Amino acid sequence: MLIVGGGVVGASIAYGLAAEGARVGILDAEDSDFSASLGNFGMISISNKGFNNLAYFRLSCASSRLWPEFADTLREQTGIDPAFDLKGKIYLSVGDAEFAAHAEKVAEYARRVGADYRHDILNRADLQHMLGKVRLGERVAGGSFSPLDGLAEPLRLYSGLLNAIQRHGGWILRDHRVGRIQHQRGIFTVEGQWGSFSAPRLVIAAGLGTPDLASQVGISVKVRPQRGQMMVTERVEQSFPYPVSGLLRQNPEGTIMIGVSTEEVGYDDRTTVSVLKSLAMKAEERLPALRSVQINRCWAALRPRTEDGYPVYQESREYPGAFVITCHSGITLAALHERLLPKWILGGRKDALLEPFGLGRLQNASAT
Incomplete structure (x- = not known):
């Protein structure tokens, strides 16, 4: 399993996959790249989510309910306390x-x-x-x-996630910008100036780099x-x-x-x-x-x-096994990403909470 993008979103997914027993590797670009994980408040925000989209409120609320166990497990496994506090x-x-x-x-x-x-x-x-x-x-x-x-301390959370991934046998490589993705006989090969890696499943969670990479697996998404x-x-x-x-x-x-x-x-x-x-x-x-x-x-x-400010959870129809994940609230949704996304990515059914956030909603909106 390869994950392109090593921010909080990619790391949360990788942690969940590794905990499920999957062999996971993260390829991340240079530290000098634009990174949302370096510029967030660490808020777990629910009360201001989904005014015009109740599905987004339910998604965020579900993640909030998962956060206490998520934080406790991360602390127990790594000794790094993400300082989670549901204080309001x-x-x-x-x-x-x-x-x-x-x-x-x-x-x-x-x-x-x-x-x-x-x-x-x-x-x-x-x-x-x-x-x-x-x-x-x-x-x-x-x-x-x-x-x-609630809130969490974002740098502690991120450090804990990377530590937990490695403890479960996963790995992360910095300065490994992915430039090209190929697909042949059910295998995805990602390439860069550093060489190449191959895997039967691929997750693109590369933030602002997502559109170009997603287009190479048949997914058109604007970020x-x-x-x-x-x-x-x-x-x-x-x-x-x-x-x-x-x-x-x-x-x-x-x-x-x-x-x-x-x-x-x-x-x-x-x-x-x-x-x-x-x-x-x-x-x-x-x-x-x-x-x-x-x-x-x-x-x-x-x-x-x-385009509409809400998350995107989409598997490629043209190249099954390739997934695109992008969102604005990586901290709020971290617990849900760790719990729900691995089951879907590993071949399970997409949870009902995620269903409203495929790309079909944007295509339907543009057609009306």
Whole structure:
């Protein structure tokens, strides 16, 4: 079994395959390549998923339910704790108009999803009580709290996945960019300047490199880059009991991550003063204590986005045994990828949770 792409998505799938007893190898490109795994917040986000697509909410929610066992097993097998915590997430609204709009959207979410959706609208006093000694900004009118959401430490998770793959007999090779894929008599051969490898099954999970590789196994998929900028502060006393949606989280060691922007700028992964300044101002407006905290590092990364923003799980009809996997929420869906995808890839039936995310939905949409 060969997996092209060694980010969190590819590593989660490889871990699940190796745990099922499959012989797995990962081929990854250069460290200097655009990598979404280097530019994420580590959020396991459920409460904001699937407003216009309930299947996506159910997919994300199913992964959240699998995360506790996933994290425990990974820690037991490797000794690396991904710092998973299903503590919930706070939303802060600035001004009465923003608060009213947020409350209306949460109510509509709840109406569409039903009993599985848990999200409480809170006034300013309730939010202040939850945040304890962290003072809210003067213009924060209210917000909400959802216990559906959690977080993990992305670098620990990634290290744990690679360690677990190797413990199960798998391997990963860096600086092995795949340029060509051939298929003959049920065997896929991937080639690069480094040589070639062959296997009867192939998984393409190469992020922004997916479209070119997928076309070589008869799958047409569009993936565009979306830039996200973020920053991390010096270490401070543990003071933020909950992550704040779309804005900040405090890591176990005390640093605070602020971000993430969402920008359509093509293949430009540079940071910009204007965006970083905007992120900092939004954070300070909501939580003024951040004004005295020093920013230590800023960076940007390009994340893959499909045409409609939802995952793609597709096996090639022309070349059975070749699979294309791409998504925007590799951390949220990691537990589900580890559990459900290996059974399908190894020749089993595609789980009902995955069925809505084949490429047929995009072809049907373009035809209407």
